[in-house]
Amino acid sequence: MEGPARTETRIVKSSLPVSLGFPMLIDCHTHLWRYPGDLSPSFIEEARKMRASRIAMDITPELHWKACAKADRCVVFGVAARHSGITANNDLVADYQAAHPEKIVGFAAIDPNEPGYMEELERTVLDRGLKGVKLTPIYSNYHPMDERMQPVYAFCVRKGLPALFHQGTTFPRAAPLKYSFPVLLEDVALKYPDLVMVVAHLGHPWEADTIVMIRKQPNMYSDVSALFYRPWQFYNSMVLAMEYGVLDKLLFGTDYPVTTIEESLAGIRNLNRVAGPNMPRVPAEKIEEILQRDTLQLLGIPR
Ligand SMILES: [Zn+2]
Numbered sequence: 353m354e355g356p357a358r359t360e361t362r363i364v365k366s367s368l369p370v371s372l373g374f375p376m377l378i379d380c381h382t383h384l385w386r387y388p389g390d391l392s393p394s395f396i397e398e399a400r401k402m403r404a405s406r407i408a409m410d411i412t413p414e415l416h417w418k419a420c421a422k423a424d425r426c427v428v429f430g431v432a433a434r435h436s437g438i439t440a441n442n443d444l445v446a447d448y449q450a451a452h453p454e455k456i457v458g459f460a461a462i463d464p465n466e467p468g469y470m471e472e473l474e475r476t477v478l479d480r481g482l483k484g485v486k487l488t489p490i491y492s493n494y495h496p497m498d499e500r501m502q503p504v505y506a507f508c509v510r511k512g513l514p515a516l517f518h519q520g521t522t523f524p525r526a527a528p529l530k531y532s533f534p535v536l537l538e539d540v541a542l543k544y545p546d547l548v549m550v551v552a553h554l555g556h557p558w559e560a561d562t563i564v565m566i567r568k569q570p571n572m573y574s575d576v577s578a579l580f581y582r583p584w585q586f587y588n589s590m591v592l593a594m595e596y597g598v599l600d601k602l603l604f605g606t607d608y609p610v611t612t613i614e615e616s617l618a619g620i621r622n623l624n625r626v627a628g629p630n631m632p633r634v635p636a637e638k639i640e641e642i643l644q645r646d647t648l649q650l651l652g653i654p655r
Contacts, residue, residue, distance in 0.1 A: 580619025
């Protein structure tokens with residue numbers, strides 16, 4: 353009698369953190385797109401510059417689901433940027449979210465160069481239940497303060513939707529660097545102080561700009577996706593983030609299919625490996641805090 357009772361108590365205790373929701377691994381940056389279909393052949397060709405080895409780019413919901421097995425929650429979106437050869441399939445994302453509402457959090461990708469972009473945003477959020485917006489000024493070819501973007505930001509504030517920006521460099525030749533600088537988001541943050549914003553990839557290679565900006569702007573965060581495979585720059589960026597005191601505003605993400613959860617976790621946990629004997633280190637417990645952050649709560653997304 354006593355044996356089973358003790359076992360039961362133990363199970364209840366050990367499952368307590370899970371029932372409370374934490375620790376939890378939340379991947380705030382993954383992609384769903386099909387090829388052929390959503391990506392042009394030239395985009396696929398140019399995408400070879402991303403990493404040393406070629407990445408499979410036709411991502412079905414089934415492939416995505418397998419890849420995010422280790423995550424408890426996964427933010428998923430396409431990219432709307434015809435200028436760079438990418439179109440977003442927001443309904444594919446919404447269908448996927450509807451099939452796995454306990455885990456998948458879909459964002460709408462929109463491009464102000466497309467006719468009807470506001471209707472698409474309203475439709476995918478109000479009718480299809482998408483929970484945030486993915487914006488790509490450099491890929492799509494617009495300035496973040498473009499007047500066509502003002503109704504998008506106003507809608508996000510009204511509906512409590514976070515906006516995740518790819519604000520940093522990228523590889524397509526046609527994508528204008530002049531729209532890529534992270535500091536271009538500062539005017540957006542000042543005009544819309546309640547807009548929750550995420551700067552993807554620490555705004556690489558302008559990580560320092562992103563770090564000083566998220567320190568100033570209370571509702572601005574940054575994800576650390578797809579950085580570990582440039583280990584020296586990543587180490588320096590994370591030390592800089594520590595020295596400016598913004599590690600608590602960094603979010604875990606993979607940029608799947610560009611990286612996997614497994615290699616991202618290993619790369620982030622080992623970020624100090626390039627440090628010499630007298631160089632600073634980001635403490636392991638600070639790194640674990642990033643990996644266990646309640647990103648959905650920070651972004652105002654109900655769990
Ligand atoms: Zn991405």
